[in-house]
Amino acid sequence: MLVRVSEGIDADLEAAEVHRRVYAAGGPALLFENVRNCRFPMASNLFGTMERTRFIFRDALAGVQTLIRLKKDPTELLRHPLRAPSVLRTLLSMRPAKRSTGPVLAHEASLDQLPLLKSWPRDGGAFITLPEVYTEHPERPGYMNSNLGMYRVQLSGNEYAPNRQVGLHYQIHRSIGLHHAAAIAKGEALRVNIFVGGPPSMSVAAVMPLPEGIPEVAFAGALSRRAIRMIRQAGGPMICAEADFCITGTIAPDELPEGPFGDHLGYYSLTHDFPVLNVDRVYHRKDAIWPFTVVGRPPQEDTSFGELIHELTGPAIPAVLPGVHAVHAVDQSGVHPLLLAIGNERYVPYAKEREPQELLTNANAILGQGQLSLAKYLLITAHQDNPELDINDIAAFFCHLLERVDWTRDLHFQTRTTIDTLDYSGTGLNEGSKLVIAAVGRVRRELPTDVPTDLWLPDGFSNPKVCLPGVVAITAPAWSTGPHKIDPAAGTFSEQVLADSAVNRFPLVVLTDESEFCAQSLSNFLWVTFTRSNPAADIYGVDSFTEQKHWGCRGSLIIDARLKAHMAPALEADAEVSKRVDRLFARGGSLHGIG
Secondary structure, eight states, rough: OEEEOOOOBBBBHHHHHHHHHHHTTTTTTTEEBBTTSSSOEEEEEETHHHHHHHHHHHTTHHHHHHHHHHHHHHHHHOOOOHHHHHHHHHHHHHEEEEEEEOOOGGGOOOGGOOOOOOTTTTOOOOEEESSEEEEEEEEBSSSEEEEEOHHHHHHHHOOOOTTTEEEEEOOOOOTTTHHHHHHHHHHOEEEEEEEEEOOHHHHHHHOOOOOTTTHHHHHHHHTSSSSSEEOTTTTSOOOEEEEEEEEEEEEEEEEEEEEOOOOOSEEEEEEEEEEEEEEEEEOOTTTTEEEOOOSSSSSSHHHHHHHHHHHHHHGHHHEEESSEEEEEEOOTTTTEEEEEEOOOOSSTTTOOOOOOOOHHHHHHHHTTTTGGGGSSEEEEEEEOOOOOOOTTTTTHHHHHHHHHHOOTEEEEEEEEOOOOOOTTTTTTTTEEEEEEEEOOOOOOOOOOSSSOOTTTOTTTTTEEEEEEEEEEEEEEEOOOOOOOOOOOOOOHHHHHTTTTTTTGGGGEEEEEHHHHHHHSHHHHHHHHHHHSOHHHHEEEEEEEEEEETTESSSSSSSEEEOOOTTTOOBOOOOOHHHHHHHHHSSSTTTTTTOO
């Protein structure tokens, strides 16, 4: 499960390139024993496969899953009393064990002595990519009102004072913001501890979408099946005693530019002002190891986090969202851009022609729930139409929806609202629009699987390719307008395609820079279509209309998924770096036979 890499490796681009190659091959975890210009070894790909992730938490998963099922059905223990000891053990593990000291406080270092990991060529500096950022509410200190989040940390570059400041990028709808706001209201600096390494359950807990009132540290204990050891220090938040590293400090009153950073949507997040942490101390345990990951166009190692979260929380969805059977944040689209859901449609069971009613109630509930509120496209169908529909079978879900959808009725927009901080398809940072597509009822159409021989396209549009049954990608002229301006090409396409055109046999048309690439795989279709479009700006329709402020179309729905001038560039590896690390995979290298 782990390979030791003895050759010298540079934390600047080389380690990340090796990681990406090994992850893509489904390879083992990596321990880089010889990091150039750094006395600390580095480890990566710890969660690189679901098999390895489940193995790490093998002793605790059953207890945690039972605990979550109890939220859905409190009578679970009455029917299965033998599960009580496991649940009790899990509950007891959730209370942190307080300590006066711990291994993490054994030694101190400076920021420049840490591994300065840079993952992508245009990154603005070195970053911590598996940080566990811990804060406590300024008015109610203690773990019960704490937050543990994986907010990226920039260690070097930009305008940060070397060895004294780091950037702290926390995105919209993160609980650290509540603590920061409370500190500002009190006129105090917010104290922050950043843990790196230690119990692997802390990393998972830091990304877990837990309900209010359940601290992440408590969940980490449940997932460890062992209470997390926490050190209480006077005047500050607790420290994870068994972390490999801990950076302590306070958030400064001013912000500084942070980024760019190659992020999990597959593009760079650009430079913006974010909070700065003034660093007090950098602690580390004896023989500390620096864990890291690399994010980029999915799937990547963080995909395992998403799958584990789905496995654990999926059964509780109906309890949290009554009427909703299942929710799937689509990893291939970057998670927040596309959300699939299966709900209920029971409001008028006697109706001969059903239309979305309860589904819209379900959709509003989903978009009001924590980080699900950041979804940009929410596609929802009714359980009653096909009880066997598997929400994880994305191609089948699209076919089910496109067979039934009525574009004159089933499009519901939210404009000028919040979207994911990392999504640059909108009108500004955190700003964009949402679209709910709710489809219910009878099958309305047969979905074509081939390009019709009589398909006519306007001048400048070419090379139609079928992505899925009922979905065609078409190469369009390159985007040629300034930031956030309407490029006329997509509108021209929708105006020139007539209602009786063969194009309209496809309910969904995707305009793209390269239709061949978009249609090459399901993953490409999902990534291109939903990361490169802002619903309110980039959706058109053949024979469209507006009626009582409701927009719809009688022909094909058109999504303009071309790269626009205001979007961030896509991630590309450095070819020279790739050549340099080839030696590790060659005969005699530590990684020969992998990748």
